[in-house]
Amino acid sequence: MALRIVLADDDPVYLLGLMAILEGEGHEIAARARDARELRAAVPDTLPDLAVIDIRMPPTHRLDGLDAALDIRRSHPAVGILLLSKYVEPTHLRRLLEAGADPGTGGVGYQLKGRVTGADFVTDVVHRVAAGRYAIDEDIQRALYSSPRKRARLDGLTDQHRKVLHLMAEGLSNSAIAAKLSVNTKTVEGYVNIIFAQLGLPSDAGKEYDRRVRAVLMYLDSDG
Amino acid sequence: MGGARPRRSAVVLAVAGAAFGVFVLVLVAPDRHPDSTSTLFSGAVGGLYLGAGLLARWRRPDNAVGLLMLLVGIGWFAEDLQISTDPAVHTVGLFLRSASSGFLIPLLLVFPDGRLRRTRPQEGAGAAAVMDRRTRPVAAALVDRTLVVAGCVVAFLLVPVSVFFHASVTPNLLLLHPVPDLHEAVEAVQFVMSGAVVAVLGWRWATATPPARRVLAPLLVVGVVGALASGLDGALGSAREWSHTPLLTVAHLTVLLLPPAFLAGVWRVRLGRTAVAELLRGMPLASRAELREALAVALGDRSLQVGFPAPDGDGYVDTGGRTLSVPPGRQATDLVRDGRRVGVLVHDPALREDRYVLEAVVSAAALELDNQALVAELRASRRRVIEAGDEQRREVERALHDGAQQKFINLGFQLRLARRRLDGHAVGGVGGGAVGGTADGAVGGAELAGMLDDALATLEQGHAELRVAARGIHPVVLSEAGLVPALRSLASDLPLPVDLHATGLPPLPEPIELTAYYVVKEAISNVLKHADAETVRVDLRHDEGLLRIDVTDDGVGGADPAGGGTGLLGLRHRVSAYDGRLVVRSEPGAGSVVSVTLPTGTVIGGEAEAGEAVREGGEGREEEGVGRGGAAYRAGR
Structure with a gap:
């Protein structure tokens, strides 16, 4: 499946390499942007499947890329967002995850810039985000396992629950998780409610997606 | 405030008082009893009060002592009216028979600086306040005010009212109904009042500092000798000629000496010396306002202004930072130190007459200002060193990222493309039908693919190491997203749960945020190394321009509060360069707390403003307080 992609990065060499x-994998580059302003203009013009965005861009060279991504999420929620950055910070990921609160929101990726030369970047990361799922850098995930105490927060979960949470953290919907685990959707919904309860996330009508984000963040980072 | 008006009114009072005195003395001269004081003595005392009062008022227009001396002098003459045998004059005299003591009590109590003691001595810091250092200020102020009010009530209410009930030798025209013993009762009240004033003065003497005692000395010596002489005379009785005359002479002499004694106390040289001594003793002073107040007290010029070098190097500013100008009727004296002008005093031109005090105060002020400038310069240069170091680290990080890291990534692109080309060739080779070379090509291709994969893996590893190193050099997330996200990021990398509590934190100047970041980082790293702790708690609060950071652990404790690790020692310097304080508290078995307070009111450099504006986007739900606080902070400027 050929994807239509918008690229945003102020480094021309990196842009060409990407x-x-x-x-090379047969995807179409619908537009290239060198700063946040060009990116904001390119998305409504081209309506891509996916925007690959460097967090740090002109004009201020701070979080212009992230701010533009949040705007795109609000104006074009279906567009998948893949953020690239020289360092990955949970705080940036949280802002992006929290910006999309409806079902049908496009996927979210957050990766180190160096990962794009990895063998699985296009086949795994890009495709996952384009499919509406999450692709979170392993550096963020690693923080979870850095201390026994942090792991203990998830101690109450069985292996099965943990597997479901892990799939949630990959951005899979309940039905997708059900298909993956070869169980029915009702069973997954039951699991998900147990996970929420276990993590101390109270049920709140209409906040299903919010709870999901927070569960995922707790999973990805003890800080959630 | 100039001295022209008080001076003019003092001259008017003195002239009017002298005329009144001459009138009274001439009027009552024929009626003077041989036993009562002579015209000469009475005139001398009244005249001395008027003269000394005028002098004191002239030299120190803002000191009430001179004015009160003038009033005592006039009161003194008024008291003589009762000597008259003319019933009308005598009756008027009866009303005024305690006029001088009504003014004498406040005079004694405000001596020497013209003010009653204050409830809060640190505010006034006058000579009287200094004398009361060891007494309780509220009680002292209350006693003073009570005595002044009581003295006035007695002299100007009780005594006049008693006239209607007091029969005297010369007919009292207003006598309504004679009340026996009333006269004695009023005198007893007056005696008690005098005793109380003497007691207060004695207490002041007992608690005064040595320089302050020197100011009080002339008055007290004269007062005590006079009181002893008249007391002794009263005890022995006026019949004994051998004791009566000399004792009376002594008593009269001391009464004559009182005005000069008051004058001596007010006289600038004596008071000035003690004031200069007090000024030097109080240094160094914490603030510009305090310095101005201390100099104003030392010079006896309340409206004194101190000019500090303007921040832009042009002209002078006052304690409030406003440009200082010399109004008409004031004089400016430069504060010079080693040939450099370090400031200026704008003062009453009359101070020139007292060169000794002015020069001493000017030298002291120059010393203090120079000292303040040096301290500020030292801090500023320390900050420059720190900020230059920060900038260097930022540059190294940027160089690693934009240079080396970018090259790594580009190298990765090339390897990846080569790898793909190889895949394409392998596919193309099969279809191409180069019969002889197929097997060799496939084997060589697979080997090459393996080498490229290895190279990519090595590259990725090197890249990761470089990332960790670069991030350790400068926390980029701090400049990007602010202190709290930077600390969250720091916490998420640690093998220890960190409870971070920071709400309502405004965006702060970057050097302050960096300092706070390094403090937390170093404190946590010490905890990891030594404390064997289960959890760490980090609290950040911002109140009234002060950032307070507490890093608390539940570990073994017992860290050296003075040291706290060499890393923290280095941070102590950094914290103190920003006027802050770092304290380590550690009890064995009870964990440790590293506490830092940093003033944040001073914005260093001009870049902080821009940095704050960029972060306006806020930090998401958890840090809502950050965004709101930030808005308030900006609005508050």
């Missing part, structure tokens, strides 16, 4: 890799 283009070569994505086009």
Whole structure:
């Protein structure tokens, strides 16, 4: 499946390299942006499947890319967002996850810039985000396992629950998780409610997605 | 405030008082009893009060002592009216028979600086306040005010009212109904009042500092000798000629000496010396306002202004930071130290007459200002060193990222493309039908693919190491997203749960945020190394321009509060360069607390403003307080 992609990065060499890799896999680069302003204009013009965005861009060279991504999430929620950054910070990921609160929101990816040369970048990361799922850098996930105490927060979960939470953290919907685990959707919903209760996330009508985000963040980072 | 008006009114009072005195003395001269004081003595005492009062008022227009001396002098003459045998004059005299003591009590109590003691001595810091250092200020102020009020009530209410009930030798025209013993009762009240004033003065003497005692000395010596002489005379009775005359002479002499004694106390040289001594003793002073107050007290010029070098190097500013100008009728004296002008005093031109005090105060002020400037310069240069170091680290991080890391990534692109080309070739080779070379090509291709994969893996590893190193050099997330997200990021990398509590924290100048970040980082790293702790709690609060950081652990404790690790020692310097304080509290078995307070009111450099504006986006739900506080902070400027 050929994807239509918008690329945003102020480094032309990096932009060309990324283009070569994505086009090499048969994807179409719908637009290239060199700063946040160009990116904001390119998305409504081209309506891509996916926007690959460097967090740090002109004009301020701070979080312009992230701010533009949050705007895109609000104006074009279906567009998948793949953030690239030289360091990954849970705080940035949280802002992006919290920006999309409806079902049918596009996927979210947050990866180190260096990962794009990895063998599985296009086949795994790009496709996952385009499919509406999550692709969170392993550096963030690693923080979870850095201390026994942090792991203990998830101690109350059985292996099965943990597997469900892990799939949630990959951005899978309940039905997708059900298909993956070869169980029916009702069973997954039951699991998910147990996980919420176990993590101390109170049920609150209409806040299903919010609870999901927080569960995922707790899973990804003890800080959630 | 100039001295022109008080001076003019003092001259008017003195002239009017002298005229009144001459009138009274001439009027009552024929009626003077041989036993009562002579015209000469009475005139001398009244005249001395008027003269000394005028002098004191002239030299120190803002000191009430001179004015009160003038009033005592006039009161003194008024008291003589009762000597008259003319019933009308005598009756008027009866009303005024305690006029001088009504003014004498406040005079004694405000001596020497013209003010009653205050409830809070640190505010006034006057000579009287200094004298009361060891007494309780509220009680002292209350006693003073009570005595002044009581003295006035007695002299100007009780005595006049008693006239209607007091029969005297010369007919009292207003006598309504004679009340026996009333005269004695009023005198007893007056005696008690005098005793109370003497007691207060004695207490002041007992609690005064040595320089302050020197100011009080002339008055007290004269007062005590006079009181002893008249007391002794009263005890021995006026019949004994051998004791009566000399004792009376002594008593009269001391009464004559009182005005000069008051004058001596007010006289700038004596008071000035003690004031300069007090000024030097009180240094160094914490603030510019305190310095101005201390100098104003030392010079006896309340409206004194101190000019500090303006921040832009042009002209002077006052304690409030406003540009200082010399109004007409004031004089400016430069504060010079080693040939450099370090400030200026704008003062009453009359102070020139007292060169000794002015020069001493000017030298002291120059010393203090120079000292303040040096301390500020030292802090500023320390900050420059720190900020230059920060900038260097930022640059190294940027160089690693934009340079080396970028090259790594580009190298990765090339390897990845080569790897793909190889895959394409392998596919193409099968279809191409180069019969002889197929097997060799496939084997060589697979080997090459393996080498490229290895190279990519090594590259990724090197990249990760470089990332960790670069991040350790400078926390980029701090400049990107602010202190709290930076600390969250720091906490998420640690093998220890960190409870971070920071709400309502405004965006702060970057050097302050960096300092706070390094403090927390170093404190936590010490906990990891030594404390064997289960959890760490980090609290950040911002109140009234002060950032307070507490890093608390539940570990073994017993850390050296003075040291706290070499890392913390280095941070102590950093914290103190920003006017802050770092304290380590650690009890064996009870964990440790590293507490830092940092003033944040001073914005260093001009870049902080821009940095704050960029972060306006807020930090999401958890840190809502950050965004709101930030808005208030900006609005508050």
